[in-house]
Amino acid sequence: MAQQLLSPxxxxxxxxxxxxxxKSALQQILDAGExxxxxxxxxHMLTDxxxxxxxxxxxxxxxxxxxxxxxATHVAVATAALERLQxxxxxxxxxxxxxxxxxxxxxxxxEEWSRAAQVLSxxxxxxxxxxxxxxxxxxxxxxxxxxxxxxxxxxxxxMYIKKAAALISSCKDEAxxxxxxxxxxxxxxAKRRFLExxxxxxxxxxxRPNAAAMVQLDEADLETALRSAITCTILAPAGPQRSRMLAxxxxxxxxxxxxxxxxxxxxxxxxxxxxxxxxxxxxxGLKPHQVATLGGGGTVLDRAVVQxxxxxxxxxxxxxxxxxxxxxxxxxAEAAEAVAADMVAEGRMMxxxxxxxxxxxxxxxxxxxxxxxxxxxxxxxxxxxSELVDCVMxxxxxGPAAGPxxxxxxx
Numbered sequence: 016m017a018q019q020l021l022s023p024x025x026x027x028x029x030x031x032x033x034x035x036x037x038k039s040a041l042q043q044i045l046d047a048g049e050x051x052x053x054x055x056x057x058x059h060m061l062t063d064x065x066x067x068x069x070x071x072x073x074x075x076x077x078x079x080x081x082x083x084x085x086x087a088t089h090v091a092v093a094t095a096a097l098e099r100l101q102x103x104x105x106x107x108x109x110x111x112x113x114x115x116x117x118x119x120x121x122x123x124x125x126e127e128w129s130r131a132a133q134v135l136s137x138x139x140x141x142x143x144x145x146x147x148x149x150x151x152x153x154x155x156x157x158x159x160x161x162x163x164x165x166x167x168x169x170x171x172x173x174m175y176i177k178k179a180a181a182l183i184s185s186c187k188d189e190a191x192x193x194x195x196x197x198x199x200x201x202x203x204x205a206k207r208r209f210l211e212x213x214x215x216x217x218x219x220x221x222x223r224p225n226a227a228a229m230v231q232l233d234e235a236d237l238e239t240a241l242r243s244a245i246t247c248t249i250l251a252p253a254g255p256q257r258s259r260m261l262a263x264x265x266x267x268x269x270x271x272x273x274x275x276x277x278x279x280x281x282x283x284x285x286x287x288x289x290x291x292x293x294x295x296x297x298x299x300g301l302k303p304h305q306v307a308t309l310g311g312g313g314t315v316l317d318r319a320v321v322q323x324x325x326x327x328x329x330x331x332x333x334x335x336x337x338x339x340x341x342x343x344x345x346x347x348a349e350a351a352e353a354v355a356a357d358m359v360a361e362g363r364m365m366x367x368x369x370x371x372x373x374x375x376x377x378x379x380x381x382x383x384x385x386x387x388x389x390x391x392x393x394x395x396x397x398x399x400x401s402e403l404v405d406c407v408m409x410x411x412x413x414g415p416a417a418g419p420x421x422x423x424x425x426x
Contacts, residue, residue, distance in 0.1 A: 017044060017051070018055060020044070021037075021040055021055070021056065021059045024040060025059075025064040034069050037069065038073070038076065041056060041073060048085070050088055050092050053077075053084075053095075053096075056077060057074070057096045058099065060074050060077075061099060071106070071107060071110070074100070074107055074110040075110045077096070078093075079113065081093060086124065090118065090121050090122065090125075093118040097111065097115065100114070108139075115134050116135070116138075118134050119135045122134060123162065128162045128165035129162070129163060132171070135158060135162070138155060140152045150191060152182055153182040154191055157191065160173075160198050160202070161194070163175070167205060167304055169304075172201075173202050173206070179198075180195075197219060200215035200219060203215060204243065204302075204304075205304050207250075207304070207315060209248070209250045210251040210252075210257060210260065212247045213243075213251060214244075216240045216244035217240070217241070217244040217260075217264070219237075219240040220241035220244055241264075242276060245264050245270065245273070245276055246301065246305070248264060249261075249279070250316060251319070252322060253322040253323055253325070253358065261280070261283060261284045264284075265281065275300075276300075279296075279297050286323075286327045287327055288324050288327045288343070289320055289327075294316065294320050297316075298316055321346065322358065324344055325344060325354060325364070326358075328340065328344075329364055329365075333377060333378070334376045334377065335377075336348075336374055337352045352370075355375050364377075365377070365378045
């Protein structure tokens with residue numbers, strides 16, 4: 016059908032009449048909605064029979080028109096058109112960009128997130144053939160990053176958000192700035208850099224409505240950001256920074272209105288030991304990457320709970336055996352000792368470990384210093400004894416022939 020329709024038009028000499036005839040033919044092809052006819056139209060536009068000035072105009076109209084086709088047809092036709100046009104992208108850049116933008120939107124509706132991101136990433140944002148505004152580059156990089164995040168691909172998402180980071184300082188668009196901050200927080204969350212993510216989420220949750228602002232966040236968005244901040248803080252490794260973040264969240268009056276989350280936050284902030292039922296209830300609201308299994312076994316949540324309960328135990332006990340601690344944490348004695356050793360070594364908990372008696376001493380900064388002084392005293396005494404023995408040997412007073420007088424002198 017398409018060839019029969021298009022071939023006679025190519026013979027028209029008058030350029031204006033030829034253009035109008037092609038427009039009419041394109042409309043018929045789009046109304047029919049046949050994928051093969053659409054592909055034939057693109058192939059015909061790329062032949063030498065069609066002047067470049069006409070093919071550019073008609074292919075741009077084609078890119079606009081196929082977006083109105085059913086999604087499956089649109090995706091198939093746009094994909095085929097891009098394959099044909101990509102080698103000549105310099106000549107048909109506007110058409111290629113529009114095809115990619117519309118195709119990515121269609122794929123996004125079908126929840127083919129990564130494929131949509133790949134289609135958008137094919138747009139040359141550094142093209143010298145057309146003027147590309149900074150805001151456009153920024154919006155596309157953020158969009159690509161957010162699409163990758165929907166498929167939990169934090170590696171590719173981070174690559175594009177870093178490109179956006181180089182442009183954000185020159186952006187005056189509040190909506191784009193907000194999208195950038197949200198996306199960056201989600202990437203930190205996905206990469207399990209929970210404390211950094213919590214700070215970003217809390218910043219977002221603290222945005223106050225401003226009548227003069229171009230972008231307004233509703234209460235649901237602010238609450239979601241606050242919930243994310245609390246969740247990430249709870250999942251963060253125990254330590255002083257986490258404690259400060261917990262204090263800020265606990266004292267925020269908005270947190271008390273989160274009825275399902277606030278009691279858990281309260282127990283974590285007050286360093287009370289968490290029981291299994293509470294932990295399981297909290298886990299139901301977590302995202303897949305937040306309950307993923309770690310390399311050494313156990314989940315992110317398991318690690319956070321173990322470290323929290325260990326820190327809580329340090330408030331209750333002055334010392335505890337590794338076996339008892341393991342029972343309290345739900346771990347073997349060896350595993351409990353390893354967790355405690357890591358936290359002490361990283362400065363996230365004060366204490367010391369007596370491996371002979373298999374005891375863990377909590378808050379024992381003074382005791383540790385005393386033990387170190389005791390070790391120094393023993394070392395000094397041993398050194399003095401060694402020096403004295405060397406002197407005795409040098410005087411020849413330590414042998415059997417030295418006699419009682421020599422022995423008495425040595426004494």
